[in-house]
Amino acid sequence: xxxxxxxxxxxxxxxxxxxxxxxxxxxxxxxxxxxxxxxxxxxxxxxxxxxxxxxxxxxxxxxxxxxxxxxxxxxxxxxxxxxxxxxxxxxxxxxxxxxxxxxxxxxxxxxxxxxxxxxxxxxxxxxxxxxxxxxxxxxxxxxxxxxxxxxxxxxxxxxxxxxxxxxxxxxxxxxxxxxxxxxxxxxxxxxxxxxxxxxxxxxxxxxxxxxxxxxxxxxxxxxxxxxxxxxxxxxxxxxxxxxxxxxxxxxxxxxxxxxxxxxxxxxxxxxxxxxxxxxxxxxxxxxxxxxxxxxxxxxxxxxxxxxxxxxxxxxxxxxxxxxxx
Amino acid sequence: xxxxxxxxxxxxxxxxxxxxxxxxxxxxxxxxxxxxxxxxxxxxxxxxxxxxxxxxxxxxxxxxxxxxxxxxxxxxxxxxxxxxxxxxxxxxxxxxxxxxxxxxxxxxxxxxxxxxxxxxxxxxxxxxxxxxxxxxxxxxxxxx
Numbered sequence: 001x002x003x004x005x006x007x008x009x010x011x012x013x014x015x016x017x018x019x020x021x022x023x024x025x026x027x028x029x030x031x032x033x034x035x036x037x038x039x040x041x042x043x044x045x046x047x048x049x050x051x052x053x054x055x056x057x058x059x060x061x062x063x064x065x066x067x068x069x070x071x072x073x074x075x076x077x078x079x080x081x082x083x084x085x086x087x088x089x090x091x092x093x094x095x096x097x098x099x100x101x102x103x104x105x106x107x108x109x110x111x112x113x114x115x116x117x118x119x120x121x122x123x124x125x126x127x128x129x130x131x132x133x134x135x136x137x138x139x140x141x142x143x144x145x146x147x148x149x150x151x152x153x154x155x156x157x158x159x160x161x162x163x164x165x166x167x168x169x170x171x172x173x174x175x176x177x178x179x180x181x182x183x184x185x186x187x188x189x190x191x192x193x194x195x196x197x198x199x200x201x202x203x204x205x206x207x208x209x210x211x212x213x214x215x216x217x218x219x220x221x222x223x224x225x226x227x228x229x230x231x232x233x234x235x236x237x238x239x240x241x242x243x244x245x246x247x248x249x250x251x252x253x254x255x256x257x258x259x260x261x262x263x264x265x266x267x268x269x270x271x272x273x274x275x276x277x278x279x280x281x282x283x284x285x286x287x288x289x290x291x292x293x294x295x296x297x298x299x300x301x302x303x304x305x306x307x308x309x310x311x312x313x314x315x316x317x318x319x320x321x322x323x324x325x
Numbered sequence: 326x327x328x329x330x331x332x333x334x335x336x337x338x339x340x341x342x343x344x345x346x347x348x349x350x351x352x353x354x355x356x357x358x359x360x361x362x363x364x365x366x367x368x369x370x371x372x373x374x375x376x377x378x379x380x381x382x383x384x385x386x387x388x389x390x391x392x393x394x395x396x397x398x399x400x401x402x403x404x405x406x407x408x409x410x411x412x413x414x415x416x417x418x419x420x421x422x423x424x425x426x427x428x429x430x431x432x433x434x435x436x437x438x439x440x441x442x443x444x445x446x447x448x449x450x451x452x453x454x455x456x457x458x459x460x461x462x463x464x465x466x467x468x469x
Contacts, residue, residue, distance in 0.1 A: 103419065274416055275374035282412040283405050289394075290407050297411035304419030317381040318420040318459050 004058040004161045007039035007051075009078060011071035012098045012130075013064030016147035017089035018042050021061065021157070024150045034162050048077070057082040059160045065091040065098040065313070066131045068124050079137040084160050084190070087133040088153070090146040090263045095132040095313030097146075100305055102129050102312055102319055132314040143197045146263035146310055149249055152177075152197045159185045159197075177248070198248030202267040203260050207242055207251035209233065214284040219299045227257045234259075234280070239306060244276035263310045272317045274307035331385040331451040333360045333444070336371045340398040341434045342390035348437035356441040357448045360388075367391065368429075369402025373413045376427065380417075381459070386426045386451045388443070393431040403431070425450045426457060 008018055022028055022043070038054045039046060060082035066072050079085055090096040101108055108126045133139050143156050155177060177185075178200050184191040199206070211232045220237045227233055233240040233254060240259035242251070246267045253260055266273040287293040300306070308316045337343040343364045349356060361384075365371055368391025379387045389410075391403040410429040417427055428447060432440050 271374040272377050274420075275372065275377045275413075278373040278409060278413045278416055282409045285408040287408055288404060290411070293408045294411040297415055300412060300415065302419065303412065303416040307416065316420065317377050318417075318422070 003036040004034055005038045005054065005056065006035050006161065007054075007057045007060045007078060007082065008037070008043070009039065009060070009062055009064075009074060010042060011062070011064035011074055011092070012067035013089065013091040013096060015042055017061075017063035017092075020089075020147040020150060020153055024154045024157075027154065031157070031161070051077065051081065054081060058084065059157075060085045061088045061157075062086065062133055063088045063092050065096050066133065066136055067098050067101070067126055069127070070124075072136050075133060075136045084140045085133075085137070086141045086143060086156060086160070087139045088143045088156075089148055090144060090265070090310040092133045093139075093142045093144050094265050094311040094315050095130055095135070096310050099130045099132070099311070099313040100309070101126055103304055105129070130313055134314055140193050141191065141195055141197065144246060144264040145198070145249060148197075149252070152248060155181075155185060156197045159191055163188045196246070196265075198246045198264050200268045201247050202270075203242035203245045203247045203249065203251055203254065203264070206247045206249075207232075207254045207260075209254060211235070215286045216281070216284055216296065217286045219296070222258065229257070233257070239277075239281070241273065241277055241307065243280045244270050244273040244307075261309055262307070265311050266315055272315070273311060274304065274316060277307045278303070329452065329456060331359050331448050331456075332383060333386040333388060333448060333451070334379040334384045335360050335362050335388040335390065335444070336365050336368065336375065337362055337432075338368045338391040338398075338403070339364055339366045341392035341396065342368075342430075342432040342440065344434035345390075345432045345436050345440040348434070349441045352437050354438060354441040356444050359448050360444055367397065367399050367402035367406075369397070369399065369405035371406060373409060373416075376413060376417075380422060380426075380457060383457075385454075385457045386428075386447055388428050388430065388447060390430045390432045390440070390443070393433055396433065421459065422457065423454055425454060 010018055039051055060078045062078060062085060066075060087093040091098060105126060141156060143152055181191050181195050209232045210230055212235060214235050216237060218237060222238060225238060227236050227238060238259045240254060241262040242254055242260040244266055245260050245262045246264040248264055262273060270276045285293050285296045287296060312319050314320055337346055346362060368389050371389050376387050389406060391406055394403060397403045406429060414427055430443050
């Protein structure tokens with residue numbers, strides 16, 4: 001089998017997704033018999049011209065949100081040459097943190113003005129809504145997470161590049177994947193287009209904390225409280241979005257007492273993460289009159305920025321309408 | 326806003342508000358026709374996602390109406406609706422849905438006239454606000 005070609009690129013985002021790929025337990029180097037890396041500017045350096053000599057990219061791992069015209073152009077160029085395109089990480093998959101710009105688009109103009117005063121280069125103006133990769137081109141697979149866990153990255157790379165001749169067994173990765181994905185990987189065929197390398201249920205399904213009667217009398221910010229071990233964080237008054245978020249991470253954050261922030265996007269059967277969280281939190285307010293309920297609701301600053309922290313451009317039903325071409 | 330007719334989705338509880346709407350019709354009370362009524366068994370079953378779905382599908386306003394507190398056929402369903410409303414309202418505000426487009430009202434079975442007046446008042450307010458356009462396309466459309 002001729003070597004497969006791989007491209008890795010990050011648009012507007014941080015290098016954590018690419019570092020995640022490098023950090024897959026020193027196995028990246030074991031890909032050498034299968035893979036030729038043709039474009040990976042963050043790791044190998046390089047210019048867009050390098051792509052001109054490449055006829056075909058078998059796998060493109062695209063990370064980062066699309067915030068400006070340069071990002072959209074990069075997505076279009078890579079899509080044109082790529083057989084399989086993976087949106088890697090919350091930014092590429094759902095718009096991520098840069099997507100929160102869509103809540104206050106006018107603020108980028110102000111930031112651009114003050115940039116020069118501090119001796120910094122001005123920020124590029126955001127002329128269109130920030131989008132995830134699905135807002136600009138067809139995406140074959142999605143690896144959610146901020147950053148995606150190594151086991152899911154590894155599963156995706158093996159599923160798309162190695163054709164069943166996996167250099168290392170991936171049972172540890174497949175164990176948390178839906179059956180259809182896991183068996184495709186084991187059989188060495190490409191999974192169904194559009195598959196998400198993550199679980200199907202909510203994070204609560206893989207969180208070991210005990211869930212009891214939920215009644216809220218007040219809410220806490222993470223620094224205000226040292227949560228009891230073994231008890232549901234939401235019950236203790238911390239915002240935990242596990243109930244609305246896709247599993248696959250194994251409850252990594254909730255296991256160490258940090259509430260889930262929703263980086264895997266919404267779970268399979270959730271219509272809208274914000275609505276789900278409003279329902280989950282406020283149905284259990286300890287209030288029998290509207291004044292108390294309003295008081296409790298008033299403790300939440302920035303509900304949209306909290307509930308759609310990673311997913312606003314692609315998964316919020318009211319904000320995503322404008323990002324499509 | 327010439328010729329703009331607001332579209333209101335009204336979730337009416339089976340035991341009180343739907344009966345009130347029925348009574349308002351039987352009593353021939355004049356009321357504006359811009360309402361799409363959805364009968365639900367209790368205002369407490371109206372999940373916030375129904376409200377978001379209504380707005381994303383083109384509604385200009387959403388009304389949830391149920392029994393007065395203490396009168397719920399299922400004892401406390403309307404209290405659940407009451408608890409959800411403030412947080413839902415602040416989420417909607419963040420997403421660009423103005424005050425007045427989403428309302429929670431208590432309308433008893435005997436309050437036909439009140440149903441008609443709530444509907445008329447809401448429609449007039451939304452007529453002034455204009456059609457609901459999702460925030461992303463509204464703020465950046467000119468730049469595309």
